[in-house]
Amino acid sequence: MKKKIFLFLAVTATALTYVSCSNNDSVVEQTDVTAIGASVAIDAANDMDVTTGLLVTKPNPSTAKSTETPVTGICATITVSPATDTYPRVYTLDYGSTGCTNNQLTRKGKLKITLTGPIATTGSKMTIERIDYSINALKLEGTIEYTNTTTTPTVPQWTRKVTNGKLTDSQGHVFTTSGLHTVKQTAGVDTPFVLDDNVYEITEGTHVVGTEKGGTLTLTVGESLVKKYSCLFVSKGKLKVQGGALNGVIDFGNNECDSVYTYTHENGTVFTLGM
Template sequence: MKKTIILFLTVCASAITYVSCSSNDSVVQQTDVTAVGASVAIDAANEMDISTGLLVTTPTGSTGKTTESATAGTCATITVSPTTDTYPKIFTVDFGTTGCTTNQLTRKGKLKITLSGPVTTTGSKMTIERIDYSINEIKLEGTIEYTNTTTVPTVPQWTRKVTNGKLTNVLGQVFTNSGMHTVRQTAGVDTPFLLDDNVYEMIDGSHTVTSEKGGTLTLTVQETLVKKYSCSFVSKGKLKVQGGFLNGVIDFGNNDCDNKYTYTHENGTVFELMM
């Protein structure tokens, strides 16, 4: 049995406020599945912010220099301090108080990105802090730490740690979150100044989302997640979902660059979803 639920993270501001379905299935009647949508939205936002961090901190061209002001791929204004090749280096990505829109995403506020060293160097850390920041009126708080843990030069690897994460949707519902994942790069290693051919795999880890009512949902990597830099969302892989009445699997599909995924409950009910 399949149900269709549309979240529209990138189109509709109220996308993750709730999901519903006209059905007598017990999973719909007994379970507030808002946390599933919030969890996927949180992960998608984290990926977007890391992609922005990589975009503005990656040197361009043969000079190996980063540049100030507007950067291709984002409508924000970028400033860098210091401008010399010394670290730590702080990048401020300012989307403005009224926001600016790219690819149907309106972002407001700032991302403060601190590099302890080049993100491609083992041991270096990229820390992303959100300051009065929102995506399509969905407020996001917390810190992302992206630390290079590479041991094999041909397979770059990072840990992604989220602390004090908080999502507030347009209805004022609050979801706190935290988690740790391992990410490795499987394509694009030979073109360090080009991001569009990069492919990343999230090979393990989990994150926990807690609603304001105290309900907790844990999502654990069951099958490696695949994220192409050129795609806005994860395109392949599975997450195990556990918490409250929810016990099932999120499946991101067959590596297509789209916003579709499914949630399959333990009773066999399949929900077709879109971000």
């Protein structure tokens, strides 16, 4: 969680912070890597909102959902309709116009989450819509569709599709995004009512980030990205980056939830980027 918090605090202020560079190569001047910072922030926001959706809609073995129900770790007012376990079900998370804060993250606006069936059931879809929604002054728009495509019960998997995505930072800079990824659960399958031990891997997929200057950045999974539910951030894996002057690899490290990742340019220049 700490890495996620630092991400949004940093992006809100400056979009990207250079911690160090391997040398003084002219790539530093030639390459605008703010789009990399924005792409990581967008992916983190998408993961946050999917994680929120999983937490709010997770099955409860002992009690039924009510029309308004508190959820530990969620500071929003949650309304569920219908109240009984029938589908489709709509969960509205209202963080208010002034927002509420949890774990140093202030969210405003609403998330509308529509579930066609239990998300652990093949074919079920969770759709997340953002309504006047922001996290730490980063305005987020677009729709996330999280669809269960499991074929082997011991290896649950989903597709995560983002459409009409947009991030507007505190300085008014706008980044658009779209993408499709395959997500597999590699741990925690045997404890369906517990989320903290879940580990997910994004095994393939691509997302595209557009800048207000007309540039585009394409990020493709090179090595499976590991996301622990308890970490709420990619802790391992690599993304291939291409677009404009950028041609390199983002490396998320050695499976630790720290506040640092690296971007290595094609000529070997390494940027260590802080959240």
